[in-house]
Amino acid sequence: MNDLFDLKGKVAVVTGANTGLGQGMCKALASAGADIAGVARRDCSETKALVEKEGVKFLEVIADLSSTEPCERILKEVLDAYGHVDILVNNAGIIKREDAIDFSLESWDSVINVNLRTVFYLSQVFARQFVKQGNGGKIISTASMLSYQGGIRVPAYTASKSAILGLTRALANEWAKYDINVNGIAPGYMATNNTAQLRDDEKRSEEILGRIPAGRWGTPDDMAGAVIFLASKASDYVNGFTIAVDGGWLAR
Numbered sequence: 375m376n377d378l379f380d381l382k383g384k385v386a387v388v389t390g391a392n393t394g395l396g397q398g399m400c401k402a403l404a405s406a407g408a409d410i411a412g413v414a415r416r417d418c419s420e421t422k423a424l425v426e427k428e429g430v431k432f433l434e435v436i437a438d439l440s441s442t443e444p445c446e447r448i449l450k451e452v453l454d455a456y457g458h459v460d461i462l463v464n465n466a467g468i469i470k471r472e473d474a475i476d477f478s479l480e481s482w483d484s485v486i487n488v489n490l491r492t493v494f495y496l497s498q499v500f501a502r503q504f505v506k507q508g509n510g511g512k513i514i515s516t517a518s519m520l521s522y523q524g525g526i527r528v529p530a531y532t533a534s535k536s537a538i539l540g541l542t543r544a545l546a547n548e549w550a551k552y553d554i555n556v557n558g559i560a561p562g563y564m565a566t567n568n569t570a571q572l573r574d575d576e577k578r579s580e581e582i583l584g585r586i587p588a589g590r591w592g593t594p595d596d597m598a599g600a601v602i603f604l605a606s607k608a609s610d611y612v613n614g615f616t617i618a619v620d621g622g623w624l625a626r
């Protein structure tokens with residue numbers, strides 16, 4: 375039974391690996407036995423220590439995903455270090471909060487570029503490698519509650535994360551024939567940098583907490599079960615689906 379979730383011998387690439395949910399997912403995939411390549415704009419030493427504690431390898435790949443420019447280099451660095459790759463987790467993302475009436479195109483482009491444009495291109499670069507290797511692969515993207523809901527003051531973020539839900543389905547449909555599973559994880563309200571502003575706002579924080587059936591903010595460790603499932607053999611017949619890890623938020 376445990377073999378279903380065993381990632382020994384697999385190589386997983388996680389973007390946005392230095393903090394928050396990306397760090398949590400690196401740790402989780404490492405605990406299931408995968409070697410990890412962490413992609414981030416800056417030093418990943420904290421994540422590296424957490425991953426190596428699990429007895430697997432960690433490769434740091436420094437890259438700015440605000441453009442697609444580093445995507446081929448990321449793949450090359452991973453292949454140079456590990457020789458193959460099995461799992462891509464598109465997790466890096468940004469959020470900009472501003473009333474929609476004033477929201478600048480500059481903010482729009484920066485959010486769409488990191489959260490959507492680069493996710494598409496990086497997925498394409500890795501899918502081509504999976505096809506070349508000939509034994510399938512797993513692509514997992516971080517969606518959001520705003521893949522399902524409109525949100526307030528975050529129009530570009532909502533647009534990008536709603537698009538991630540659709541892109542996940544679209545890529546899954548075309549790539550299932552290569553044994554590539556494309557799925558998503560939609561985190562609820564998690565205690566990371568992404569939600570620091572919300573948690574600092576007492577009123578908003580109370581409103582949000584009051585709506586979460588689990589009665590608490592999520593943590594990076596709460597991502598572990600879903601990411602290991604979607605990265606492992608256990609999900610070989612799961613295609614184009616986005617799993618909510620939200621303490622029940624969407625069920626309300």
Ligand code: NAD
Nearest residue numbers: 390393394395438439440465466467518563564566567568
């Ligand atoms: P975070 O801000 O701690 O992490 C974001 C990560 O993305 C960081 O590692 C950051 O360095 C990386 N990143 C941002 N821009 C980048 C760029 N240009 N190049 C390379 N890396 C870049 O917040 P988080 O909550 O851990 O966010 C991770 C993902 O989860 C994001 O996609 C976010 O939208 C999503 N998410 C978070 C929540 C939440 O409640 N925290 C909820 C739903 C979805």
